[in-house]
Amino acid sequence: MQILTSLLTLIVLARVLGHLFTRWGQPAIVGEMLAGILLGPAVLGFVEPNPALSGIASLAIFLVVLDAGLEMSFKDVQAAMRGRGLIIAMVAFCLPFCAGAAVAWAFDQDTMRIIFLGLCISITAMPVAVKMLDEMGLLQTAIGRYAVSTAVINDILALFILGVLLALPAQTSWAAILSTGGLVTLKLLVLTLAVLGLNALLNVMDRRGIDVAAGPEKLAALFGPEAVFGIVIVFVLAFGSLSESLGFHFVIGAFFGALLLDKRHFMPARYAELRRTISSITGGFLAPVFFAYLGLEFQMSALSDVAFVAAVLGAAILSKVLAGWLGGRAIGMSHREALGLGFILNGRGAMELVVASIALERGFIGQGMFSVLVLMGVVTTLLAPISFNAAVDSKMRDRYRETGQL
Numbered sequence: 001m002q003i004l005t006s007l008l009t010l011i012v013l014a015r016v017l018g019h020l021f022t023r024w025g026q027p028a029i030v031g032e033m034l035a036g037i038l039l040g041p042a043v044l045g046f047v048e049p050n051p052a053l054s055g056i057a058s059l060a061i062f063l064v065v066l067d068a069g070l071e072m073s074f075k076d077v078q079a080a081m082r083g084r085g086l087i088i089a090m091v092a093f094c095l096p097f098c099a100g101a102a103v104a105w106a107f108d109q110d111t112m113r114i115i116f117l118g119l120c121i122s123i124t125a126m127p128v129a130v131k132m133l134d135e136m137g138l139l140q141t142a143i144g145r146y147a148v149s150t151a152v153i154n155d156i157l158a159l160f161i162l163g164v165l166l167a168l169p170a171q172t173s174w175a176a177i178l179s180t181g182g183l184v185t186l187k188l189l190v191l192t193l194a195v196l197g198l199n200a201l202l203n204v205m206d207r208r209g210i211d212v213a214a215g216p217e218k219l220a221a222l223f224g225p226e227a228v229f230g231i232v233i234v235f236v237l238a239f240g241s242l243s244e245s246l247g248f249h250f251v252i253g254a255f256f257g258a259l260l261l262d263k264r265h266f267m268p269a270r271y272a273e274l275r276r277t278i279s280s281i282t283g284g285f286l287a288p289v290f291f292a293y294l295g296l297e298f299q300m301s302a303l304s305d306v307a308f309v310a311a312v313l314g315a316a317i318l319s320k321v322l323a324g325w326l327g328g329r330a331i332g333m334s335h336r337e338a339l340g341l342g343f344i345l346n347g348r349g350a351m352e353l354v355v356a357s358i359a360l361e362r363g364f365i366g367q368g369m370f371s372v373l374v375l376m377g378v379v380t381t382l383l384a385p386i387s388f389n390a391a392v393d394s395k396m397r398d399r400y401r402e403t404g405q406l
Helices: 003-023 028-039 051-071 074-080 084-106 111-122 126-136 142-167 174-207 214-223 227-245 250-259 268-296 306-330 335-345 350-361 367-391 394-403
Strands: none
Touching: 003 028, 003 051, 003 268, 028 126, 028 268, 028 367, 051 126, 051 227, 051 250, 051 268, 084 111, 084 142, 084 306, 111 142, 111 306, 111 350, 111 367, 126 142, 126 250, 126 268, 126 335, 126 367, 142 174, 142 250, 142 306, 142 335, 142 350, 174 227, 174 250, 214 227, 227 250, 227 268, 268 367, 306 335, 306 367, 335 367, 350 367
16 A cells, blocks of 8 residues: 555544544544554554654654643653652662563563563653643643653663663673663763753743743744744754764653743743644644554564463553552552552553564564564553543543642
């Protein structure tokens, strides 16, 4: 099937099923992923995953994360990543990692497969969490901030370990591991300093009364109102490119780049219009393609080893939900609030597939385990909004947005 025909088919079915699931009280992403499963190799075989669709899906991830960054406050996310938020993040990473490694060890996998299964289970897909929370209007709540900050920290930790593994020489030793780890740490420090340094500079300029928005306003006046969108894209792309060049996924840098575009600093009068433009492009076109593409990645071959599949799915779901619940309870969340946090963190999706794809490409895992990891990403992403809705209904969410308590 030609790329435009494939794209048209995906968009139409994803939008239709997404709308139906919304009317049934579920987030649209559930229907969008099911559209990909139905159209993909697993069921009808009308649309095959291919590099062109993968590129469009990557663009969708970029805009979903950009939209979320514009919605959230850098100060709130920074606060959620420290102190109590760090407790949740570390529990949500370590417990699932150990569960995944234990499953791989129990099924006599080699060292690399043990590590990669642990990594893929420990990840939370930030774009999935962001989109789900945004659809429910919960991005600005405590659950939203802790879920996004946990996803960011988990993904950074996973990509940090991945960077160390990819940079190791063929003949590994403890000296090589320490040396490589030091280099990857230095790269992470560079990215951190770039984000925090620019944020500090913007705050200093704000305190001194310097109009930071004057520069973008002049560019918009020179090139026209449509230039605002281009300025934002270029700015966030710069951070995404820096992140990618340092060996991390572009989504990490893009998220923090978008967070830095605070409405106080960046054309306050145009901010609402900018968000509407990006939300229209993302929600109406690219986001459904991205979630449908995740469904395309599902393959029936993943079901050949039923015991291994069941063990991986059980470990992935139970460990992540339990970790979110334990972390939430440890910082004082109510039982239902902590359980809802665990359900949100359970979605893997995009980032887990990135790590799995790299592992397959480099020969660290085989096609069989890759198929199982794809299945795990699809199942957990589907379960995340459904299970959250089961635990926290619409009335509770409305009350939570108003009072901050479930």
